[in-house]
Amino acid sequence: MPDPTSMSSAANVYKRLVPQPVRSAAATTLPVGVRRKVKRRLARTLSRREARLHRRALRRVRRAGLGGSERRTQTPDGRVGHVHTGLTADLARRLDHDLVTQALDAAEIPWFAVPALDDRRICLAVDHKDKGAVRRVLRALLEEHTGYVVSVSPAQNDTGRIPGSHVKAWKHYGKAKVVRLTWLRTEPTENLWVGEDQGIEIEFWTANTDLATERLIGPRPNRVQRAVPSDAQGIEIGLERLSGYSDIDGDLEPTITLETFDVPRLEEITFPVDAVLLWQHATAWGEELLRAALRSLHQYAPWVDVVHVVAEAEPPAWLTPDDRLTVVRARPGSEWHLHRLPDVAEHFLLLRPGALLGRPVRPFDYFTPSGTTRPRRGTWNARESFAPWTRAAYSATSRVAAHGYAHGPQPYRTETLARLAGAGAAPLPLDDPQLLPGVPGTHPLDGVAHHFGHTTGLADPSGEAWVALHAAMPGMATRLERLLVRRDTQQIQLFGLGTDEARARGGTRAAVAWLHRYYPVPSIFEGGRTTDADEADNQP
Structure with a gap:
């Protein structure tokens, strides 16, 4: 079966290549068997292409040697969890951030962090034109390190229990403007579980050329601004500047954001x-x-x-x-x-x-x-x-x-x-x-x-x-x-x-x-x- 969530699925390719009048004429003049045969052949071709691209993304993720957990376990509701000695909520946030950013880097997909309204989660922005490549590398990442994906905007939570390596988990991806990846993590006694209300959110930003200076437009509001110059300089910033729940230790690895986002939050506490x-x-x-x-x-x-x-x-x-x-x-x-x-x-x-x-x-x-x-x-x-x-x-x-x-x-x-x-x-x-x-x-x-x-x-x-x-x-x-x-x-x-x-x-x-x-x-x-x-x- 073709992958219905692919950005180049059979239905999308058919609509792009064949104008609407021609599709209408074909529906009334060509025999049903001929149309069905053409669609199946196109679907098989695209399915093979998607499988090849997925294998390539999986090789990149494995070659990157991304950090894993000590072992896997089962959560109380039957999902897959990861065990980490010394786990804290802040460490889980850092692990999620590093997994996603290193996977995007391995696929050579540009990204930057966004100061989201909900600072329990770290938000990353990517260009909308890279949506297909993002899906492939994230699905490969979730196959290597089992996690879950849901659509945040528009809100669709019915895939929250399906491992992200499954095609069905991505059925809303084509229309999604923001998706959330979560990993369920625990410590060896399995009394403390972290991740359900955290995770990494991916926003798909679009280019706007209506003004003299090209801008990137975000799909939803954030704490600073929704439109930024497309040529804004990238800078390093600590996670504590993006999330009030994070450690203030300056020795931790920073993340990357745009210089236009490097402004104090309204609720940011700067004193010890x-x-x-x-x-x-x-x-x-x-x-x-x-x-x-x-x-x-x-x-x-x-x-x-x-x-x-x-x-x-x-x-x-x-x-x-x-x-x-x-x-x-x-x-x-x-x-x-x-x-x-x-x-x-x-x-x-x-x-x-x-x-x-x-x-x-x-x-x-x-x-x-x-x-x-x-x-x-x-x-x-x-x-x-x-x-x-x-x-x-x-x-x-x-x-x-x-x-x-x-x-x-x-x-x-x-x-x-x-x-x-x-x-x-x-x-x-x-x-x-x-x-x-x-x-x-x-x-x-x-x-x-x-x-x-x-x-x-x-x-x-x-x-x-x-x-x-x-x-x-x-x-x-x-x-x-x-x-x-x-x-x-x-x-x-x-x-x-x-x-x-x-x-x-x-x-x-x-x-x-x-x-x-x-x-x-x-x-x-x-x-x-x-x-x-x-x-x-x-x-x-």
């Missing part, structure tokens, strides 16, 4: 952002909370510059301080004085014990380009309105608080804490949330500092998906399993792992086991072996 983690519980489950927090930063916030561990207890031996991790000993209640932390950046994320990132985040999710923090709002009820922090916030600002703040990672500025201390605000007593019998309300520091920052123009509260769970609550294991399967919550906060009730009901054990499954990839900040879940449950 650190992370501050509190270490308070010298227990096995406490170590697991700290380890999971480090892994969540490594997996979902690779743009964090330096991680500072503020240890109010003896720090675990597996912490390995280096140029990206510092460990500072402090007394209880030190979080009220984090602006005095040595070498901490002006902007940082604060993660208390049990605070975790549940999916990829950007600096823009927590800060504005002008430096204002974007703290997460929480629930507001009668208990919050009469809490000690609301009275302290009113005393510091003479303005009444109107909402609480969410549990989990929260953004801070050292200037806010310094100005709050300068205003004479007295630190409030802090309870240990891992020993409380239930989920507490707004953390006193969050309430006072964010309210102060909001009234002084240093904070602009926002909202995002978050969840807080107490280890002693009924059905804890089921709730954690739901989080594991869905992986759609940006912020997670675990409470009560040190309570007797949680230990008696098995909540502590369930939480530690869940942490191992949700964050299976070791971070660059840790060393040694992960504590066993059974051992963690038996610790005081």
Whole structure:
């Protein structure tokens, strides 16, 4: 059978070569058998040509020696996945980018990166006249490294489960203006899957000669401009300039874009952002909370510059301080004085014990380009309105608080804490949330500092998906399993792992086991072996 997605299929060739009046006359004068014989011969000829071109593209891809995976496996829904040790969402994005760009280079097809509206994905542009060659090399690439292709514009998702090496997966390619290639990737335990909402998008740009200067016109809007000069200079640019979810490490290989696209994004954060983690519980489950927090930063916030561990207890031996991790000993209640932390950046994320990132985040999710923090709002009820922090916030600002703040990672500025201390605000007593019998309300520091920052123009509260769970609550294991399967919550906060009730009901054990499954990839900040879940449950 001829390839119906080929840019030179029998139907297209027949329409190009034979004018419409002649085709109409042939349909009424020539016998059916003759017309059928001519079409079959033309289809066989084109099929042989396509097969030859596909083999040539496959040889080029194989000759290029593109990187592969350690092994293949099957996804929970039956598709083909690739296993990579140490996988992160950012590494998967880099692997996808390198596969596609190296394949296009092997086929000598010019391309450039485009700052797409959705920066979860890297977008590449190619000339529309190269559409046939692009299809052949991408199909050869997906045969060598099994992945999937769908049409993005117009939207056609019915091929998302068909391997891209199959002809049927390309049935919408002829009309597609934008296509997306995805590879499903996992780590050896197969608890973490990456790729479904990422991938590489290919846009087909067309030449326009209506003006004196020839332009390339994109098929859809992007963050900069849809029309660019066809002779625009190509330049190197880091992936972090195209995707806010990418690592800021300048040692990574750059990509290629046009000089007209090298402009700051509206949401681009140019200042460094650190992370501050509190270490308070010298227990096995406490170590697991700290380890999971480090892994969540490594997996979902690779743009964090330096991680500072503020240890109010003896720090675990597996912490390995280096140029990206510092460990500072402090007394209880030190979080009220984090602006005095040595070498901490002006902007940082604060993660208390049990605070975790549940999916990829950007600096823009927590800060504005002008430096204002974007703290997460929480629930507001009668208990919050009469809490000690609301009275302290009113005393510091003479303005009444109107909402609480969410549990989990929260953004801070050292200037806010310094100005709050300068205003004479007295630190409030802090309870240990891992020993409380239930989920507490707004953390006193969050309430006072964010309210102060909001009234002084240093904070602009926002909202995002978050969840807080107490280890002693009924059905804890089921709730954690739901989080594991869905992986759609940006912020997670675990409470009560040190309570007797949680230990008696098995909540502590369930939480530690869940942490191992949700964050299976070791971070660059840790060393040694992960504590066993059974051992963690038996610790005081």
